[in-house]
Amino acid sequence: MDKQKVVNQKLESFMRRNLPSAEYQRIRCYERCVVDKSMKLALLTSKNLIITDSPPRTILYTLPLIEFLSLSLVQDLPDFLHGDERFKSQHLSLKFRHETGHKSESPLSESSGSYVSASSDGDASSERLSPSKSKKHLSASYSSLSSTSWHGTLPSPRSQRPLRLITSLDETASRLDRLNLSDSGSSVSSQGATTATADLDLFLLTDSTLFYQLLQAASLNEKIAGTKELKSPVNGDTKPKRKKSHERLIMVRGQLYNQLSADIQSNKSLEKRFYLVQELSTAASNDMNIKKYFWKDLDLCTALVEDLGKYRLGTGENNRADEIEYLIQLESCLSEMFRESEHLSQRAHLLTANSFVVLRLLLENISSAPSLPTHLTSDAEVEDLCTELLDTTTKLLFEVLLAVSEHPTFGTELSVSRVVSFLEPCFSTFGPVYSSMIERGLFLISRTGAASTTLLLYCVFYVVEVLCRNSAVCRRLLISSHLEDIRYYCANPELKIARFSPLQGLTIERVQKLLQIIS
Numbered sequence: 001m002d003k004q005k006v007v008n009q010k011l012e013s014f015m016r017r018n019l020p021s022a023e024y025q026r027i028r029c030y031e032r033c034v035v036d037k038s039m040k041l042a043l044l045t046s047k048n049l050i051i052t053d054s055p056p057r058t059i060l061y062t063l064p065l066i067e068f069l070s071l072s073l074v075q076d077l078p079d080f081l082h083g084d085e086r087f088k089s090q091h092l093s094l095k096f097r098h099e100t101g102h103k104s105e106s107p108l109s110e111s112s113g114s115y116v117s118a119s120s121d122g123d124a125s126s127e128r129l130s131p132s133k134s135k136k137h138l139s140a141s142y143s144s145l146s147s148t149s150w151h152g153t154l155p156s157p158r159s160q161r162p163l164r165l166i167t168s169l170d171e172t173a174s175r176l177d178r179l180n181l182s183d184s185g186s187s188v189s190s191q192g193a194t195t196a197t198a199d200l201d202l203f204l205l206t207d208s209t210l211f212y213q214l215l216q217a218a219s220l221n222e223k224i225a226g227t228k229e230l231k232s233p234v235n236g237d238t239k240p241k242r243k244k245s246h247e248r249l250i251m252v253r254g255q256l257y258n259q260l261s262a263d264i265q266s267n268k269s270l271e272k273r274f275y276l277v278q279e280l281s282t283a284a285s286n287d288m289n290i291k292k293y294f295w296k297d298l299d300l301c302t303a304l305v306e307d308l309g310k311y312r313l314g315t316g317e318n319n320r321a322d323e324i325e326y327l328i329q330l331e332s333c334l335s336e337m338f339r340e341s342e343h344l345s346q347r348a349h350l351l352t353a354n355s356f357v358v359l360r361l362l363l364e365n366i367s368s369a370p371s372l373p374t375h376l377t378s379d380a381e382v383e384d385l386c387t388e389l390l391d392t393t394t395k396l397l398f399e400v401l402l403a404v405s406e407h408p409t410f411g412t413e414l415s416v417s418r419v420v421s422f423l424e425p426c427f428s429t430f431g432p433v434y435s436s437m438i439e440r441g442l443f444l445i446s447r448t449g450a451a452s453t454t455l456l457l458y459c460v461f462y463v464v465e466v467l468c469r470n471s472a473v474c475r476r477l478l479i480s481s482h483l484e485d486i487r488y489y490c491a492n493p494e495l496k497i498a499r500f501s502p503l504q505g506l507t508i509e510r511v512q513k514l515l516q517i518i519s
Contacts, residue, residue: 011041014056023047026288028214028343034089034203037080042202044215046288046340047222049094051202061200063096065215066222066502069197070095073212078203090204092212099195217342220402223502224339227455257283257293261300270318274326277304281333294337295346301358304330309365314373324370324385331366331392338399347403348414356418362400363422366393368429369436387440391456394437398459401466420471427473434474438464438482442489445496445511454501461510468517479518490515 015024026046033042035051040060043050051061074091081089204211260283264276284290294301307330311323341347351359370389376382404414423430441460444453467474478486493511497504 011043011052011056014052015043018059019045028218029209029211031209031211032205034078034081034205035200042204042211044211044218046218049215063094063098063200064222065219066226067097068094068219069097069505071212071216071219074201081203081205085205088205088207090207090209090212092202092204092215094200094202095197096200097195097197214343218340220506221340223506224455224458226502227458253287253289254293257290261293261297265300265303270322270326273307274322274329277326277329277333281329281336284333284336285339288340291337291341292344292346295341295344295350298350298353298358301350302361304334305358305362305365308362312365312368312370314371320373320376321379321382321385324382324389327370328385328389328392331389331396334362335392335396335399338396338403342403351403352414356422359400359414359419360422363419364426366396367423367426367433369433390433390436390440393433394440394456394463395459397463401463405466416466416470420467423467424471424473431473431477434464434467435477435481438478438486442482442485445489445493454498454503454507457497458503458507458510461507461514465510465514465517468514475517483518486514486518 011030015027019027023045028044028046030041030043032054033040033051039054041052041054041056043052047065049061049063049065050059051063052059070093072093074093076091077086078089078091260276260280264273264280267273267276280290280294284294308327311327311330314320314323338347370386372382372386401416401419404419405416437460441457441464444457444460447453464478468478469475490511493508497507497511501507
């Protein structure tokens with residue numbers, strides 16, 4: 001049997017035994033590597049970079065991706081490697097923040113082999129969890145799709161509450177205000193633990209892997225999740241979640257997804273469509289398998305993208321405010337489908353299918369502001385909804401640009417220049433939207449240090465900077481209409497962006513790049 005195949009089988013078996021089920025299901029990739037001149041195996045999940053010995057017997061290091069401060073690819077020829085491995089190796093230089101405790105212990109010291117990972121809600125997932133003795137029956141109703149992978153319930157499609165989903169900035173601020181992340185360098189937390197920075201040089205033994213690109217993407221994903229969803233410390237009495245039969249869940253999820261997809265496409269009621277799309281979005285945010293199904297489902301993806309155009313123009317059949325709320329939910333759902341799905345080849349294949357028809361239609365349909373009847377142009381509620389829609393449009397365009405510029409695209413022809421080529425013919429409608437995005441960014445950055453807006457601020461300046469750099473039309477509009485305002489409000493960005501946000505450094509970098517382009 002091939003030696004590499006044996007190693008892969010051993011690693012698969014080792015990971016299945018030693019990783020929590022949720023982490024095992026979110027493995028991105030793994031590669032042979034050299035650390036400290038000894039052979040190791042590097043495993044990338046959605047939350048951690050894990051180093052094991054080779055062959056795998058013990059988990060040596062677990063490095064949370066949210067704590068990465070820098071990640072770079074070094075061009076060199078390591079002298080301790082020989083032959084083809086020396087010329088084909090990739091040298092990854094990592095710098096990260098870690099908590100040393102009272103003994104200043106390095107995160108790269110030998111561990112006991114146990115696995116502990118911080119989950120999104122702050123729980124500690126131990127290496128082995130006892131399987132549940134009882135299995136909860138899963139309903140065949142589409143409303144049960146979300147409950148197959150997490151605790152909690154969703155609004156029923158029969159709920160009588162009004163259409164209102166977007167969390168307010170004040171609510172987001174109350175969650176982020178409880179965040180206590182240390183800045184780079186050393187500091188002491190409220191529990192007395194010391195934080196410091198450390199470096200790791202990792203040498204991959206092949207030049208044909210996407211490990212580096214996937215590591216970059218996963219680290220950014222964790223910073224975005226950390227900015228968006230950080231919660232207060234969890235009570236120590238929190239009980240571990242029970243394991244469920246993975247094979248059974250996969251089968252049931254597939255059945256429920258197919259039913260939900262069919263219901264969305266066949267249901268014409270705006271209110272029912274709204275709740276069905278909400279159900280799909282919430283399920284996808286908690287279960288990667290839903291995103292896998294979605295990116296294989298050309299019919300559903302096309303139906304949702306077509307709705308973006310239909311309800312932007314307005315149908316005249318519904319309350320216009322409700323239609324705008326549906327647009328907000330649609331764009332939030334599509335953004336969620338892009339989020340953390342860079343490792344799915346199905347996404348790239350769907351976006352490039354039939355000469356990029358879905359990607360082209362998506363960009364065309366978000367390139368204009370929603371049309372409003374004259375009597376609603378001064379309505380305060382509708383104005384607020386239009387601002388929320390601008391924010392979700394910005395985040396969706398951010399996800400699209402990120403997908404084609406920095407994440408692996410599996411050999412397809414996706415690129416920023418192609419996105420620009422689809423947007424520029426629509427510039428008569430997209431120009432005002434782009435201008436509104438710039439004004440929104442300047443407003444947000446003027447709210448010095450507002451932690452609640454850091455994620456949106458990063459998305460705005462990412463979109464503005466990437467389009468300004470790659471589109472002459474966008475650059476001319478920015479310089480002719482917003483140059484002085486950008487120079488004024490964006491001066492000294494390090495003083496205006498929430499200090500303890502995981503995205504602080506990346507946001508400052510984007511602002512500085514924009515200032516360089518227009519200088």
